Amino acid sequence: MTVSYDSDFYGWTQEQADLLRSGRLTELDIQNLLEEIEAMGRSERRELESRLQVLFMHLLKWEHQPSHRGKSWQLTIEEQRRKVSRVLSDNPSLKSKLPELMASAYGDAVIGAERETGLERSVFPTSCPWTLEQALSI
Numbered sequence: 662m663t664v665s666y667d668s669d670f671y672g673w674t675q676e677q678a679d680l681l682r683s684g685r686l687t688e689l690d691i692q693n694l695l696e697e698i699e700a701m702g703r704s705e706r707r708e709l710e711s712r713l714q715v716l717f718m719h720l721l722k723w724e725h726q727p728s729h730r731g732k733s734w735q736l737t738i739e740e741q742r743r744k745v746s747r748v749l750s751d752n753p754s755l756k757s758k759l760p761e762l763m764a765s766a767y768g769d770a771v772i773g774a775e776r777e778t779g780l781e782r783s784v785f786p787t788s789c790p791w792t793l794e795q796a797l798s799i
Contacts, residue, residue, distance in 0.1 A: 668694045705721045705771060709755055710762045716741035717770035718777070721785055726778055741795050763789050 664672040664796050672688070674697075719738045723730060732761035749755060755762070775782045791799065 666690060699725060705752050706755060706758065706762070707747065709745065709752070709758075710766045712741050712745045712748060713763055713766035713796075714769045716745060716769050716771070717789065717791075718773040720791070720796060720799070721774040722778055725780060725784060729778075730778070745793075746797060751793065759793055 662677045666673045673693070677689060677694060712771070716738060719741065723734055723738065764772050771782060771785045774780070774785060
């Protein structure tokens, strides 16, 4: 039985896994498998960038609005640090992408911090002021 990638994705994944387990490699849907594997990698990359963005935004808010500091911000920073560390631990090859991901995440964080604080964008540094180690520990 051949399950269609387009009409039953879950069934297709199960069929592809069964074909791999049984060594029936010539029956695999190679093109769609390749696309899905690449998409999984992009998903992990996006996850890391998203976690960095939230972390940076809260660090900016923490630094630039000390009178608004609270338990919620503190816990968000702690949570994002743990999640960034976990994504990197699970995907060590993403470390080579950190400069690019941090720059992109920081740009988004500045926009979010401007929106949430009401402060002018010019208040925030134009490039990320932290190394990864600093962001995960300060």
